Amino acid sequence: MDEPIRASKDNPFRPVAEIDESVPSVARVYDYALGGSHNFAVDRALAERVFKVVPGYRDFAHANRSFLRRSVLWLREHGIHQFIDLGSGIPTVGNVHEIAPDAKIVYVDRDLIAVTHSHMILRGHDNAIVLQAEASDIDGILGHEDVRDLLDLSQPVGLLTVAVLHFMSDDDDPAGVLAGYHDALAPGSMLAMSHASGDDLKPDMTAAAVSEFKLGSVSVTPRTADEVEGLLGPWRAVEPGLVRLDEWHPEVEPPAQRKSSHGYAVVAESTR
Ligand SMILES: C[S@@+](CC[C@H](N)C(=O)[O-])C[C@H]1O[C@@H](n2cnc3c(N)ncnc32)[C@H](O)[C@@H]1O
Incomplete structure (x- = not known):
């Protein structure tokens, strides 16, 4: 894992890598889809090409962010x-x-811009830190001193993998990653996951979107409902199970008004 970045006054931020503005980043493409301003021309160009082949991609981003909020509440x-x-x-x-x-929150992202902005936003917050790391680095993340200082890992944790596992191919073994966290986290822990899918798109639309992302050096693996469910392994889905993003507990708070069925959402509990 790269040098972790902790949000505190006495630990000034040090970038761990140069930002290459000629290569798009999923974090910035997603930021653009949400209407954010932390993106470069190369990100906007890729996003616009994806909007052309999948007009609902913006809705997916908003529906996803809305699921994040409802699941945390x-x-x-x-x-x-x-x-x-x-x-x-x-x-x-x-x-x-x-x-x-x-x-208490540990944010983890591999993207330098995401981590830099998180660091700036978290300055002065004692209850949240950000690490630059690969999500799959379970030991590096859970074993990190700052994480152990902030979280009580003998108590349940809410693990959020919101719109992230479709950036892992089957070779990256996302199911193994989720199982690893399951076994490492305390009984009572819960997982909230959302995942992109082409189930409600014409196959050529999904293929075109994957190919646009690939041309932008971003590998995306949309999965079917069965495949997403298959990632859960030892995690046991709680009611209502795996559903389309907007269908997950809409009573918690009205979902983003735009409708999107390009993704699934589920919350699951530890079986430890
Ligand atoms: C589409 S954004 C989702 C952001 C947020 N979770 C949300 O739902 O609003 C995906 C984020 O996952 C990050 N990411 C993708 N693969 C990752 C990995 N293997 N490890 C850590 N971060 C990853 C990207 O850098 C990006 O910031």
Whole structure:
């Protein structure tokens, strides 16, 4: 894992890599889709090409962010007071520490811009830190001193993988990653996951979107409902199970008004 970045006054931010403005980043493409301003021309160009082949991509981004909010509110109601947000992205509005201000949060992303902005936003917050890491680096993340200082890993954790696992191919073994966290986190922990899917798109639209992302050096693996469910492994889905993004507990808070069926959402509990 790269040098972790902790949001505190006495630990000034040091970039761990140069930002290459000629290569698009999913964090910034997603930021652009949400209407954010932390993106470069190369990100906007890729996003616009994806909007052309999948006009609902913007809706997916909003529906996804809305699911993040509802799932955190729901998890809080169900006794979760500490979160690990894998692939947390560029902090637009509605970050976990704003949704659950009394909770402790570890944000994790591999993208330097996402981590830099998170660091700036978290300055002065004692209950949230950000690490630049690969989500799959379970030991590096859970074993990190700052994570151990902030979270009580003997207590349940809410693990968030919101719109991130479709950036892992089957070779990256996302199911193995989720199983690894399951076994490492305390009983009572819960998982909130959302995932892109082509189930409601014509196959050529999905293929065109994947190919546009690939041309932009971004590998995306949309999965069917069965495949997404297959990632859960030892995690057991709680009611209502795996559903389309807008169908997941809409009573918690009305979902983003735009409709999107380009993704699935599920919350699951540990079986430890
Ligand atoms: C589409 S954004 C989702 C952001 C946020 N979770 C949300 O739903 O609003 C995906 C984020 O996951 C990050 N990401 C993708 N693969 C990752 C990996 N293997 N490890 C850590 N971060 C990853 C990207 O850098 C990006 O910021």
